[in-house]
Amino acid sequence: MLESIINTSLYKNLNLEKNLLHSYLFYSSDAELNNIIALFFAKTLLCNSHTANDNCDACRQFDAKTHPDLTVLKQDSIKVEDVSKIIAKLNTLPISADKKVFVILNADTVNEISQNKLLKSLEEPNSSNIFILTTTKTDKILNTVMSRLNKIFVPSLQLHDKKIIADELKKQNIDISQYVNSNFTLTEMINLVNNSNFQNTITDIFNIFQNLNTTSDIPRVVSSLNLNDKSIFFSHLQDIVLSCIKNDYSKYDKALIDLINAKFPKKALIKSLPFIEDAYKKQMANVNFYYILDNLLFNMLKEKFLCK
Numbered sequence: 001m002l003e004s005i006i007n008t009s010l011y012k013n014l015n016l017e018k019n020l021l022h023s024y025l026f027y028s029s030d031a032e033l034n035n036i037i038a039l040f041f042a043k044t045l046l047c048n049s050h051t052a053n054d055n056c057d058a059c060r061q062f063d064a065k066t067h068p069d070l071t072v073l074k075q076d077s078i079k080v081e082d083v084s085k086i087i088a089k090l091n092t093l094p095i096s097a098d099k100k101v102f103v104i105l106n107a108d109t110v111n112e113i114s115q116n117k118l119l120k121s122l123e124e125p126n127s128s129n130i131f132i133l134t135t136t137k138t139d140k141i142l143n144t145v146m147s148r149l150n151k152i153f154v155p156s157l158q159l160h161d162k163k164i165i166a167d168e169l170k171k172q173n174i175d176i177s178q179y180v181n182s183n184f185t186l187t188e189m190i191n192l193v194n195n196s197n198f199q200n201t202i203t204d205i206f207n208i209f210q211n212l213n214t215t216s217d218i219p220r221v222v223s224s225l226n227l228n229d230k231s232i233f234f235s236h237l238q239d240i241v242l243s244c245i246k247n248d249y250s251k252y253d254k255a256l257i258d259l260i261n262a263k264f265p266k267k268a269l270i271k272s273l274p275f276i277e278d279a280y281k282k283q284m285a286n287v288n289f290y291y292i293l294d295n296l297l298f299n300m301l302k303e304k305f306l307c308k
């Protein structure tokens with residue numbers, strides 16, 4: 001969550017606290033920004049002091065995604081059963097807050113059948129239910145639904161606001177600072193950062209397999225890596241090894257898949273999967289990254305030699 005959004009002129013100008021309404025639609029071409037605003041607003045509604053930055057029980061539950069009065073739908077394609085879950089909760093009493101908050105991110109991905117289901121709940125406002133939707137495509141939302149929503153246009157970020165958000169994102173290892181002077185939207189900036197981290201990670205994995213032949217290569221191979229986003233390293237490695245096992249060229253470069261398949265028998269790759277899974281879990285538990293990687297490569301080479 002981006003708590004500092006409250007300090008942006010954009011958020012202040014939206015004046016959301018002024019009088020509370022039953023349903024909101026935050027819309028603009030910037031999906032990330034819409035969603036950040038929507039979630040922050042939801043958090044202020046549930047927060048005990050309505051500030052969303054007092055670290056109260058409600059705030060902590062919100063951050064842990066365990067707040068009993070919060071429902072968030074955010075898949076790329078929101079299914080009928082997801083909307084049914086909301087409908088089922090509509091007539092129940094709030095559990096810990098004074099209201100229930102339903103957030104539907106990227107509401108344009110809710111299909112027509114589900115939108116019609118949702119419409120019924122929007123038509124019968126209940127003061128304890130608040131709906132917060134976001135979209136980049138207002139034309140994908142049924143007119144009947146649109147007419148029930150209080151539409152709030154999210155203006156593009158000014159430099160001052162971009163800097164505030166950039167500082168906050170940096171804490172989550174997303175460094176957009178090099179783009180803040182550009183005209184990119186927040187979504188575009190985050191995608192650019194993620195893409196360059198992705199590319200660097202793939203290059204690192206390629207270099208490992210190109211230079212790794214025996215266990216004595218491990219220290220040199222590991223120390224030469226770029227590793228600009230360690231958090232995505234093992235999940236990609238796992239995905240790449242699975243692609244190698246299945247000869248699947250759809251996600252990663254053919255050169256990378258062929259390189260690994262040329263160096264490692266399939267059987268060794270299959271036997272390596274539990275080690276990669278273990279490495280991923282250890283990293284989640286904050287074990288030293290280099291220690292995990294050394295061990296993993298050692299085990300992968302061991303499996304390779306056992307297959308010979």
Ligand SMILES: [Zn+2]
Nearest residue numbers: 047048056059
């Ligand atoms: Zn709070």
